[in-house]
Amino acid sequence: MDKIRLGVIGTGSVVREIYQHLYYRSEYSRLLSVEAAADPNTKALNEFCDQYNIPADRRFSNYEEMIKRVQLDAVQVNTPDSLHRAPTVMALDHGLDVMIPKPLAESITDAHAMIEAANRSGRLIGVDFHKREDPRIKEVATRYRSGAYGQFQCAVWYMLDKICIADPNYQPAYFASPRFCEENSPITFLTVHMADALLRIVSLRPVSVRATGWAQKLASLKPLSSTGYDLCDTEVVFETGAVAHIITGWHLPNTAYSMTVQSSRLICTDGMIDLGIDTPGCREIVADGIFERNPLFRNFEPDGTVSGYGMDRPGRIYQKFLRARNGEMSAEERGELMSPFELGFYTTVICEAAESSLKAGAKHNGVTRGVEIDVKTLLRERLGADASKYL
Numbered sequence: 411m412d413k414i415r416l417g418v419i420g421t422g423s424v425v426r427e428i429y430q431h432l433y434y435r436s437e438y439s440r441l442l443s444v445e446a447a448a449d450p451n452t453k454a455l456n457e458f459c460d461q462y463n464i465p466a467d468r469r470f471s472n473y474e475e476m477i478k479r480v481q482l483d484a485v486q487v488n489t490p491d492s493l494h495r496a497p498t499v500m501a502l503d504h505g506l507d508v509m510i511p512k513p514l515a516e517s518i519t520d521a522h523a524m525i526e527a528a529n530r531s532g533r534l535i536g537v538d539f540h541k542r543e544d545p546r547i548k549e550v551a552t553r554y555r556s557g558a559y560g561q562f563q564c565a566v567w568y569m570l571d572k573i574c575i576a577d578p579n580y581q582p583a584y585f586a587s588p589r590f591c592e593e594n595s596p597i598t599f600l601t602v603h604m605a606d607a608l609l610r611i612v613s614l615r616p617v618s619v620r621a622t623g624w625a626q627k628l629a630s631l632k633p634l635s636s637t638g639y640d641l642c643d644t645e646v647v648f649e650t651g652a653v654a655h656i657i658t659g660w661h662l663p664n665t666a667y668s669m670t671v672q673s674s675r676l677i678c679t680d681g682m683i684d685l686g687i688d689t690p691g692c693r694e695i696v697a698d699g700i701f702e703r704n705p706l707f708r709n710f711e712p713d714g715t716v717s718g719y720g721m722d723r724p725g726r727i728y729q730k731f732l733r734a735r736n737g738e739m740s741a742e743e744r745g746e747l748m749s750p751f752e753l754g755f756y757t758t759v760i761c762e763a764a765e766s767s768l769k770a771g772a773k774h775n776g777v778t779r780g781v782e783i784d785v786k787t788l789l790r791e792r793l794g795a796d797a798s799k800y801l
């Protein structure tokens with residue numbers, strides 16, 4: 411076979427911003443045939459399907475119907491994080507491969523159920539953490555593995571959004587729900603990316619997590635304020651004793667030079683690495699201010715195609731699905747693809763542990779100092795005897 415017959419589950423903002431380009435305008439489009447789409451939100455469903463001539467009998471309000479009625483090889487599950495599990499497990503049980511935008515799942519329990527379903531079915535899951543395909547992260551990961559820097563000791567990662575993302579008074583609103591920042595946190599939205607990028611480089615298991623959260627700036631906004639966190643620091647201790655601080659927030663002044671100000675410093679026994687992720691070498695000085703642009707992520711080419719690591723990460727996962735379906739993937743490669751590290755399992759662990767740390771923490775002057783969460787205990791609480799599969 412030379413094409414994956416794809417069903418798209420969820421046609422919200424990530425499809426609008428990233429995946430419509432992957433499906434129809436990237437170098438990977440020739441590998442994909444979008445056969446059907448499902449979304450209970452009729453407006454989102456029709457906007458996508460009208461644009462790409464997906465016929466009325468291939469539009470579903472219910473993904474279960476789509477999986478039962480349409481001949482597919484794979485689905486892409488673009489639903490909110492807390493709703494990744496059910497469509498993924500059903501699709502795997504029906505013999506389909508599954509692509510998921512990051513993260514694998516919101517909870518450890520969901521992530522485990524999805525991994526178990528994939529192993530039961532013999533099919534594949536791929537998770538689109540786009541930073542894994544960022545050439546700077548890839549280069550550092552390769553050099554770290556080659557021993558160029560020695561052993562990882564300590565790191566700080568920053569990812570800070572402009573406040574227009576989180577301000578419920580700002581128009582146009584970034585999130586569909588004005589309560590998004592109360593129902594979510596910088597941990598679920600931002601820490602997830604940086605934790606995954608760090609794990610990609612060092613491939614170490616986390617052993618304990620403690621978070622601190624500041625709820626000061628969003629609380630002061632007018633006329634609408636928010637009870638959500640402005641800023642979170644997640645301290646992760648790894649199995650070797652290495653320590654990382656992942657500092658994320660969404661309250662930088664709107665004059666920031668980039669929508670997301672992000673960088674990292676890693677200190678190892680034989681070297682130090684600085685990653686200026688928000689300074690990819692394209693600075694604009696224009697009437698509105700000075701801005702850093704990132705053409706490495708998404709690049710609109712003169713011929714109408716779209717390239718960049720935002721396309722390459724999911725595109726290369728689909729190439730693997732195709733190779734597996736054509737019998738060209740060895741058992742060893744399948745094993746690597748389905749390892750907990752590759753699936754982003756420990757990223758979900760860090761984020762859930764950080765949220766649990768804050769929930770059990772003590773609040774003073776708008777600052778919550780979380781408790782220390784032991785990862786082994788957390789995994790045993792969530793997964794019982796199956797925890798040993800990840801320890």
Ligand SMILES: NC(=O)c1ccc[n+]([C@@H]2O[C@H](COP(=O)([O-])OP(=O)(O)OC[C@H]3O[C@@H](n4cnc5c(N)ncnc54)[C@H](O)[C@@H]3O)[C@@H](O)[C@H]2O)c1
Pocket residue numbers: 419420421422423424425448449450451454472473488489490491493511512513538539540586
């Ligand atoms: N790769 C990235 O950097 C990146 C960026 C943004 C979002 N994401 C991830 O993509 C996923 C979707 O995020 P989004 O920003 O598009 O959210 P969104 O809320 O804009 O869209 C989600 C869509 O899923 C639909 N949906 C909900 N339940 C459904 C169901 N049972 N069946 C079918 N559709 C259903 C909703 O109606 C909505 O249209 C999340 O997991 C998010 O974390 C990844």
